[in-house]
Amino acid sequence: MGRTASDPEQEPEPPTDAALPLLWAEAAGSLLRTVGTPAFPTALRSALGLSCAFSSLVVTRYQSVGPPGSLYHDLNDVLAAITVQFYAAGPYILDPIYIAAVRDRCPPGAYRLSDVAPAGFLRSEYYRTFFRKLRISDEMCLLIPDGPDAWISVSLARALRDPRFSPTDRNRLNAAAPLISAAVIRHWGSDHDETEADSAVEDRLHLFAAEHLSPREAEVVELILQGHSTPSIAAYLGLAEGTVKVHRHHAYAKLGIASQAELFSLATKYLMAPQS
Template sequence: MKTSDSQFSKPQFSDLQFSNSPFWVSEFAAELIRSLNQPDFGQKLFQILKANLTFDSFVIMLYTNESAPEILHDEIKEKNDVFYDIYLGGAFLISPIYSAYKRGDYGFFPIREIVPDDFYNSEYYLSYYSKSGLQDQLIMISQINETKAVAISIGLLSGEFSQDDITMTRQLYPIINAAVNKQWSTLTKQNNDLSNQLQRAFDLFASSVLTERERTVIQKLMQGHSSKSAAKILGISVDTERSYRKSAYGKLNINSQSELFNLLFSCLGYADNELDCDPLVLFLNQ
């Protein structure tokens, strides 16, 4: 377990510190069960985990196919509202956690297990993710039903989670997953169609000028895949992938991933449920 200082001081709940008990998993489960169906369940889960694990941020998000992500609970020492606004405004579409949800990858993951191979060199990481200050994350994604999932992010602002931290949290995931499903199985939210609009805009981005394969290649690029990784996913050679990428850049009149990233997010602002067309056209005709 980590012993370094954290942005948060540990809650003064000695009865929640189970990790030194031979029955700690059972005690953890019992404490979490007592918190079910309570409005402060998210806060209680945070407190139980915080008493046994050192971390700096804790966020619970609801993912659905009908709307943009919703923050169910968060514990962040220095909350960056701009970061949240950008994420909820469209950046979530290419985030590794949301991508895992869309693939149906449910379970417990250290963040490095779900990010694409070139994620830390991607424009998404450099221009957006890195501004969160997070150096490491543990992720839990719990399926609630066919279209809904709850994702939990536990983050560090410095250093990495130890193997003991990872092992302990992995042991707790089945208990947390069951509790989360029980707590939020009937959770509903108003359908504002924002997620559908943004997903459609992302899917149709540059469709008026690029071929389907060129669009797929740049989508993989924006998600953080290297040429080698994208080529493997698409079943093409690396040289062919690079040819598609070069062609797409030329048609979009851009020269870098940074320009591509900025163009995409400029176009997402033109997402429209009524118009099933390329948002790039709407952006250029503004």
């Protein structure tokens, strides 16, 4: 999920390939020794650092019903309020990582933000108004299945001044995934049954302004909120780009707004409003 970088000057560089076998053996022993103890997150952070450099670590459980749950983060209180609390209040439903895990059910493994974000996501209002507040340059997550309807996301972030994660970073994390995943499941995994929430936030997104919009207009609005561009929406729905623009224009007029920024603000207020 959305994550925030700590001081990049504290970021260790990944070790050389020649040193990796011994270091991974030590990391595996440390993970096994600390599972179920307060020391596990530190051991996990050290092990992940053998794959690539990163600034902050956030571990989240996603479920098919209900908001995500924070399992661990190394953020200060101010950044945690944005990255964890505000995120879980509604914006998570638009997160490409969440969508990849819960909606699209992507295979387990490592994914950079660019691997799963729709075309135009970096220009979307959601990216500008939420992700930018996290002051990160990039995010990469290891998605780990936790039973049939839940995932644990181990999310790494880099600070604004740092380069984006590369395919090599992703491949290194994927190579370590069997060890990391097994340790994470042993420490944070849950085999309890989920209970139905009174109302899932995802369902509320589908219902957003439904009484004011036609089904097609509501569909276009939802895709806009997810960060899709006009060409991407047209391809996804099998429509001409001009038709998508007409639906968007009509939807904005009915909602009394004139921009994507106003749409995002309106949708966020709706998602975060107390349910009756």
